[in-house]
Amino acid sequence: xxxxxxxxxxxxADRIRGSVLRxxxxxxxxxxxxxDQRLWIxxxxxxxxxxxxxxxxxxxxxxxxxxxxxxxxxxxxxGNHAQAVAYAASRYGITAHIVMPVETPEIKVAATRTWxxxxxxxxxxxxxxxxxxxxADTGGVLIPPFDHPDVIAGQGTIGLEIxxxxxxxxTVMVPVSGGGLxxxxxxALKALRPEVRVIGVEPELAADTAEGLRVGHPVDWxxxxxxxTIADGLRSQPSELTFAHLxxxxxxxxxxxxxxxxxxxxxxxxxxxxIAEPSGAVALAAYRVAARPGxxxxxxxxGNVEPALLSEILAG
Amino acid sequence: xxxxxxxxxxxxADRIRGSVLRxxxxxxxxxxxxxDQRLWIxxxxxxxxxxxxxxxxxxxxxxxxxxxxxxxxxxxxxGNHAQAVAYAASRYGITAHIVMPVETPEIKVAATRTWxxxxxxxxxxxxxxxxxxxxADTGGVLIPPFDHPDVIAGQGTIGLEIxxxxxxxxTVMVPVSGGGLxxxxxxALKALRPEVRVIGVEPELAADTAEGLRVGHPVDWxxxxxxxTIADGLRSQPSELTFAHLxxxxxxxxxxxxxxxxxxxxxxxxxxxxIAEPSGAVALAAYRVAARPGxxxxxxxxGNVEPALLSEILAG
Numbered sequence: 001x002x003x004x005x006x007x008x009x010x011x012x013a014d015r016i017r018g019s020v021l022r023x024x025x026x027x028x029x030x031x032x033x034x035x036d037q038r039l040w041i042x043x044x045x046x047x048x049x050x051x052x053x054x055x056x057x058x059x060x061x062x063x064x065x066x067x068x069x070x071x072x073x074x075x076x077x078x079g080n081h082a083q084a085v086a087y088a089a090s091r092y093g094i095t096a097h098i099v100m101p102v103e104t105p106e107i108k109v110a111a112t113r114t115w116x117x118x119x120x121x122x123x124x125x126x127x128x129x130x131x132x133x134x135x136a137d138t139g140g141v142l143i144p145p146f147d148h149p150d151v152i153a154g155q156g157t158i159g160l161e162i163x164x165x166x167x168x169x170x171t172v173m174v175p176v177s178g179g180g181l182x183x184x185x186x187x188a189l190k191a192l193r194p195e196v197r198v199i200g201v202e203p204e205l206a207a208d209t210a211e212g213l214r215v216g217h218p219v220d221w222x223x224x225x226x227x228x229t230i231a232d233g234l235r236s237q238p239s240e241l242t243f244a245h246l247x248x249x250x251x252x253x254x255x256x257x258x259x260x261x262x263x264x265x266x267x268x269x270x271x272x273x274x275i276a277e278p279s280g281a282v283a284l285a286a287y288r289v290a291a292r293p294g295x296x297x298x299x300x301x302x303g304n305v306e307p308a309l310l311s312e313i314l315a316g
Numbered sequence: 317x318x319x320x321x322x323x324x325x326x327x328x329a330d331r332i333r334g335s336v337l338r339x340x341x342x343x344x345x346x347x348x349x350x351x352d353q354r355l356w357i358x359x360x361x362x363x364x365x366x367x368x369x370x371x372x373x374x375x376x377x378x379x380x381x382x383x384x385x386x387x388x389x390x391x392x393x394x395g396n397h398a399q400a401v402a403y404a405a406s407r408y409g410i411t412a413h414i415v416m417p418v419e420t421p422e423i424k425v426a427a428t429r430t431w432x433x434x435x436x437x438x439x440x441x442x443x444x445x446x447x448x449x450x451x452a453d454t455g456g457v458l459i460p461p462f463d464h465p466d467v468i469a470g471q472g473t474i475g476l477e478i479x480x481x482x483x484x485x486x487t488v489m490v491p492v493s494g495g496g497l498x499x500x501x502x503x504a505l506k507a508l509r510p511e512v513r514v515i516g517v518e519p520e521l522a523a524d525t526a527e528g529l530r531v532g533h534p535v536d537w538x539x540x541x542x543x544x545t546i547a548d549g550l551r552s553q554p555s556e557l558t559f560a561h562l563x564x565x566x567x568x569x570x571x572x573x574x575x576x577x578x579x580x581x582x583x584x585x586x587x588x589x590x591i592a593e594p595s596g597a598v599a600l601a602a603y604r605v606a607a608r609p610g611x612x613x614x615x616x617x618x619g620n621v622e623p624a625l626l627s628e629i630l631a632g
Contacts, residue, residue: 024340029364029403030430045589046359048345087345114346266623273361273591273619303589307582311627 001244004149006191009156009184012055015062016157019091020055021047023158025165025297030271031287039287039296040166042158043274045303049115051233051280052155052181052301053084053145059154060143061088069094072140076127078104079233080302081145086117097140099131107306146180147239155181159188162297169196170294173283175301176200176209176253177234179242185299186249200246200253201286203229203261208237209246210253218243230258230309233279233302260285265313268300277305278313317560320465322507325472325500328371331378332473335407336371337363339474341481341613346587347603355603355612356482358474359590361619365431367549367596368471368497368617369400369461375470376459377404385410388456392443394420395549396618397461402433413456415447423622462496463555471497475504478613485512486610489599491617492516492525492569493550495558501615502565516562516569517602519545519577524553525562526569534559546574546625549595549618576601581629584616593621594629 023046028039044052061073072095075085082098089096096117100109101124109119122130135142144151158181162169172189174182186198202210205228208221218238226235238246256264264281267288268274276284283298339362344355360368377389388411391401398414405412412433416425417440425435438446451458460467478485478501488505490498502514518526521544524537534554542551554562572580580597583604584590592600599614 021340021343024337024362026362027337027364043362046340046342048343050587050589269591269626270623271366273366275585275589275591307586307630310585311630314623314627 001241003245003248004152004156004184004187006188008149008153009160009188012059012150012153013157013160016055016058016154020058022161023047025162026272028272038294039298041272041274041284041300042162042297043300044158045274045276045280045300049080049083049087050302050304051080051084052158053080054087055157056151056154056180057081057084057143058088058091060148060150061092063150064141068141072096072138073143074131074134074138074140075099075143076131077145078108080304082108082112083115085143086112086115089117090115095140097134097138099127099134101127105306146178146236147241152180152184152187152242152245154184156184156188158299159185163189163192166295166297168295169193169297171197171199171292171296173199173201173286173296173298175234175279175282175299176202176246177279178236179209179238179246181299181301182250183242183245187245190249197251197292198249199286200250201282202253202255203231203234203282204255204257205229206231206234207255210255212238212243213247213250213253231261231279231282233277234282254286254290256282256285256289260289262313264288266316269314274300275303275305275310276300277302317557319561319564320468320472320500320503322504324465324469325476325504328375328466328469329473329476332371332374332470336374338477339363341478342588344588354610355614357588357590357600357616358478358613359616360474361590361592361596361616365396365399365403366618366620367396367400368474369396370403371473372467372470372496373397373400373459374404374407376464376466377408379466380457384457388412388454389459390447390450390454390456391415391459391461392447393461394424396620398424398428399431401459402428402431405433406431411456413450413454415443415450417443421622462494462552463557468496468500468503468558468561470500472500472504474615475501479505479508482611482613484611485509485613487513487515487608487612489515489517489602489612489614491550491595491598491615492518492562493595494552495525495554495562497615497617498566499558499561503561506565513567513608514565515602516566517598518569518571519547519550519598520571520573521545522547522550523571526571528554528559529563529566529569547577547595547598549593550598570602570606572598572601572605576605578629580604582632585630590616591619591621591626592616593618
């Protein structure tokens with residue numbers, strides 16, 4: 001199986017430049033008491049749609065030839081990928097059909113429509129079938145959330161930026177769900193700085209990839225099991241493509257508890273003044289339970305959290 | 317009276333480089349519907365202490381000669397200036413005594429101590445007298461929160477960064493309290509881009525500067541009146557020095573209601589994923605009630621808000 005290369009990631013960086021926020025690294029000097037500063041946060045929550053997903057979606061759409069792109073794009077997602085595809089499509093002035101389950105919170109449906117997308121509501125479990133029908137009806141191109149080289153390469157641009165900003169980074173901690181983010185970032189880091197330790201992070205309650213890497217092949221956890229975690233963006237499982245990348249680029253995978261995740265959301269809000277969704281806070285949670293020597297960058301992957309849930313978490 | 321110049325601001329930028337975060341401009345594409353993007357946010361909440369104040373404090377301390385600086389620094393503040401001076405002092409490895417009223421919330425006292433400062437608690441209304449005593453006892457240098465050219469010049473570095481990042485900016489909106497922030501930013505902007513419209517923003521309930529600029533001299537509002545606003549960082553009044561700057565650099569001053577401020581805190585949290593204290597959100601509030609044509613930058617001046625208050629505001 002052909003994997004994404006550093007050249008693919010560099011090409012993605014050229015495509016998305018000016019359309020996707022070049023996020024800064026935020027120093028976290030409070031994190032280590034009076035010693036040398038060791039922690040930086042990469043706040044992908046500051047992207048226009050509040051999550052890193054816009055990088056991969058934009059690169060995938062930008063990579064289409066003009067005639068194909070003009071037919072529009074299609075995606076199925078109840079989460080950040082929905083907004084990412086909708087936003088990227090709006091930047092190109094093309095139609096986006098986004099298939100969302102009827103139980104999707106109204107706030108997420110509304111946010112997706114903000115970018116001019118056509119939302120197609122469907123019954124639970126019917127997303128892929130309905131999306132396939134929309135593709136057949138419209139001739140649009142399906143943009144998958146992680147199982148595609150262009151999507152992985154787009155997410156990998158985060159890795160390029162980390163090396164530009166902290167050439168002497170020792171460790172990078174990245175949330176793992178479908179694995180596109182960690183595959184892309186790991187590809188960039190291992191090509192440019194092979195000595196950098198790339199650590200994936202999963203909730204204990206959705207640790208299928210941790211188990212899969214231990215046994216050497218993907219393992220299936222039931223969706224009922226994965227749905228237990230508060231980190232609703234980390235309930236997907238890797239594809240064959242992303243699992244192959246993760247085996248190659250991850251040095252280890254750390255799991256964190258639900259309480260670790262909530263504490264990290266609180267710390268990000270109160271010390272970094274950054275709003276993280278629970279899925280976006282797992283890398284800081286991992287740093288708190290298993291910091292490594294040297295300089296560490298944690299990826300804050302997204303900030304789309306319901307106000308009521310955020311308030312509940314802040315109340316401790 | 318001698319006012320701060322663009323050369324002072326440039327010298328401040330050289331002094332603080334590498335010690336204070338070079339904040340990015342965050343595009344706010346959601347803010348104007350489907351038209352061209354017109355709004356950017358300058359998130360000073362991402363500074364290590366959660367507010368712009370570190371720029372002025374750092375520049376003031378950096379400007380001292382070595383022998384003077386070695387005697388330590390003193391400040392009185394129950395707010396962001398306390399943390400700013402404590403943090404900047406810690407970077408220089410010198411002692412900071414911070415005088416705070418006994419009624420200061422414990423969370424702010426603790427945050428100030430995080431940076432290694434000695435906190436001196438005092439009775440309400442005794443801050444300046446106690447600080448003067450500490451100066452007499454320790455030989456330390458008093459770092460005022462806004463009434464000092466080095467502090468104003470430090471805050472002005474924000475104006476330099478705005479011009480670097482958006483040379484074609486049309487309007488900049490800035491919170492006004494003691495006036496150091498608006499004086500500094502306005503000085504930089506008017507020197508580099510005289511055509512940029514610089515708009516100060518105050519809460520209606522603490523609009524002493526709006527009234528002062530109308531009548532041509534500072535007017536005194538009682539502290540009881542000023543304390544009515546939720547924007548607890550905007551309850552100070554300009555000094556002679558800052559008022560003179562404000563008269564020169566502000567094109568107008570807009571006042572916003574308490575409801576406007578709360579709505580802006582919510583919008584920043586839910587759309588920009590940035591935590592703003594009420595004082596930090598007034599510029600976005602002003603944009604919402606009185607947007608100007610062209611490209612606008614709003615200053616998000618700080619993010620230090622109690623979790624309970626943030627939750628209350630998020631609940632609407």
